[in-house]
Amino acid sequence: MLSPQGHFAERAKEAVADAHLRAAVRRTVDRLRDLRRTTEANDSAMPLRREKARLVREHSVAALPHLLEQFTQACRRNGTVVHRAADAAEACGIALSLLRTHAARRVVKSKSMVTEEIGLNEALERDGIEVTETDLGEWIIQLAGERPSHIILPAIHKTRHDVQRLFERESGTTLSPDTARLCAHARIRLREKFLQADAGISGANFAVASTGSIALFTNEGNGRLVTTLPRVHIAFMGMERVVADLDALASMAEVLPRSATGQKLTSYCTVITGPRGPGELDGPEHLHVIIVDNGRSAVWRDPEFRDVLRCIRCAACLNVCPVYAQVGGHSYGGTYPGPIGAVLTPLLRPEQRSATELAEASTLCAACTEACPVGIPLHDMLVRLRRREQALHPHRVQRLMLRVAMRFARSAKAGALPALLRAASHGGTAIVLRKLVPALDHWQRTRALPPAPAQTFRALWPQLAQEAMNEH
């Protein structure tokens, strides 16, 4: 996972000042959430589908050790080799040694967030291996030398003109900024890469324990080329991707695309059960699955946060998050942006101190919890993270300020608050007060203070209470 430079607050401040970025993100997330809503509104079975998906994931996570064991045994029967990696370094190491064994120097990849998390591309490139991302959005950000800024739309922050420049630089040709032409160009360039590749690396949307299969839900078809053309296929999966059986998978196939893009199904639903069998005409000769832990076991053992492992990476929480819409994905500084990232990043990387501030980067509006199709209480988890952070590293200034505010509220004579408001609104005292209380300054830069009331509620209350009593 990327170690972010600086803090969320600084990155977010820059992002908010970037009108171009904000407009691009706003346009896309609005489109996605409207698509999801339209699909859900027109589907009377949607509440049932969501409930089933929630139960499937709840069970998957509860039975995780058992399902992983079952999955591993089923894979063995199919001729798929399963590896377990405790952390990012081990996961990259396994892939490197497999590629060396098979003398693979050219790799094509389909979209996989877990390989972003472990920094696989950098590890392979350090070894001189040529890696090409073949999901269009992923290829764009690979060419830009960036990280995904959205879970399902990694290049959400790029315009077609940005893409034109990137493609021109890569190919040394002059291109039109027309979207269809840019896509056609990518198709031709990537087709060469598919044909030359020695190995294909994919993620796995889900793994099926009973059959030892991995499932890929994609829209571009690149996933099928990656997993069938090269002689070796290596699939990476986070250890929580597993579901019990094909029935459970069917539930995921319904709910993931509906929640992500409002599609009823993705264009391609691929279920891979073992490498090429005897007499079969296509498919890789070797199939390896690398199951990545990288902090997940610790989350699984934590009763306050285990449920976050239900996540199916649909990004519905990003698309409704009002903070994400303003700051974009890169502000979050990790692989997973938005509400799910604000919860997952500090849990997977507890040693990374700057990740804990992500829990603060929310108004707790709970739109994420409402959107989540598998019932993860994301905003509650943000509160739990804040509580945990306070217990570990108490914020002394904040506590002192709260104590002062409480004392003031308790003892405030009728006129104290209006007087303070008046003092903070105008003249010399206002300037002094603002210097002394940064929060006041932060408020006042864009917002007027409310007009001071002639009398406070507390001062009015005795008379109001008396009037109410008299009416009875």
Add this chain to the structure above:
Amino acid sequence: MLRVFEPYDAVVTPSGSCAAMVQHYETVFGTAHSLAAQARALAAKTHEFSAFIVNQLGVTKMPGRFPQRVTWHAACHGTRLAQVRNEPLQLLSSIEGLELVPLPRVEDCCGFGGAFCVKFPEISSAMGAEKCAHVHSTRATVLAGNDAGCLLHLQGLLARAGPAPRVLHLAELLDEAATGRPTC
């Protein structure tokens, strides 16, 4: 809080956020806490203002007149956590002369968020600016709401940016309709 409100039959709060907080008190104390029973009791008798009028008093027709174009800010905690969605709209639409205009993207947070508004003032203000643009697009003369935090933030933003609709709490609006006296 538990002690102060103990002797009363019902507790009414002007903010959905406060109602939601108290209604979730048990999870704050933990079910095993010695005060859990008291917390549960307070939660059960605490109501958001409009929910109290509609669901507890059974009153849905409001007196008076309010011949203005009004748009409603549905605060996140009131709707999503305290589950108060239709009650304020029911009360508003019952007032003679009042034209209720839907606010586009009504479900989006306004950016107040408690300490968030001063911890991340740029993000908070950007969210608020979007909300204000939606408010202006309705051409309403009054923005009404039932959450003091959101209203403070939105009123501050709107006032700073120039001519704007008045920002009223639902209670202020009802009072103005009933008495004909403007509250501010």
